Amino acid sequence: MMMSREFQKVPLQRLVNDQSEIKSEILVQESIITFHSICLNGSLEPHTSLLGTPTLVNELHIGHLLSEGLIDEMPNVEDFEFKMVNGKIHSYYNSGILKIPEPRLITTSCGACNHPDLSVDQLHGKPIQHIQQLTHTDVKRGLEKMRENMTLFERTGGCHGAALLAENGDVQFVSEDIGRHNAVDKTIGLAVLSGIHSFDTFTLLLSGRCGWDIVAKATRIGIPMIASVGAFSSAALELARENGISLYGFVR
Structure with a gap:
């Protein structure tokens, strides 16, 4: 069995024209990833475990802390360390x-599992100051470019993708993960590591559906x-309306 941090290549029984055969298939990797931070007692303690594809782990951690409201300022990237x-x-x-x-x-499949309710009051969101002026063509082309760069999906067919669309049409920080909320967090983390400190000129691109958890992030x-x-x-629509976020669905 061949294994990487992205995928596993395993022999499986495949049914073709009512005949079974053994053939190698590439499956997206799914693992438990644990985040540790300095807690109230001053010690470094585990506080979150999630299932995800174990790539861009520190980026995932950065994005998760920011998008879940666990930190309110851009972190020092030197404070993150990844270990096996x-x-x-x-x-x-x-x-x-x-x-x-x-x-x-x-x-x-559960990006909102660590939230007791869907209360808007607990989000502490940033006010929306800027709305991009994008056409349907801009958005559609952006999603197409993201899809072209989803190499793990191309190999496995088993992961979600996320990216940021800039005002000039550039698609940046494409990320993939078996969890759609993880893909979003990886994209945010990649952007932060690249020096992005404000996201008010970007459109978030998603390869699948958009639920409450993504709008909350x-x-x-x-x-x-x-x-x-x-x-x-x-x-998702209700939360977006309450916070001035524009949603585009079924972009084809």
Whole structure:
């Protein structure tokens, strides 16, 4: 069995024209990733574990802290360290966070699992100051460019993608993960590591649907627009309206 941090190549039984055959298939990698930060007692403690594809782990950690409201300022990237400990994946943030989340495993399908309710009051979002002037063609072309750069999806067919569309049409910080909320966090983390400190001139691009959890992340970060290949949910629409975020769904 061939394995990387992105995928595994495994022999599987495949049914073709009512005949079974053994053939190697490439599966997207899914692992438990644990985040550690300095907690109230001053010690470095684990506070969040999630299921995800173990690439861009520190970027994922940075994006998660910002988009979940666990820090309110851009972090010092030198404070992050990624390690493999006994075959398990850990990312360490050598600084404090604003609150300690209730310990639980965040699955790839549950970006809102660590939120007790969908209350807007607890989001502490950044006010939207700027709305991009984009045409349907701009958004559609941006999603197409993102898809062209989703190499892990091309190999496995098993992951989500996210990216940022700049006002000049550039598609930046394409990220992939088996969890759509993880892909968004990786994109945010990549942008921060590249020197981006404000997101109010970007559109968030999504390869799938847009739920409440994604709009909540955009609200906290200050992203004014979200464009998705799939639909957006009723809760996503309500939250977007309350925070002045524009949603584009079913962009084809």
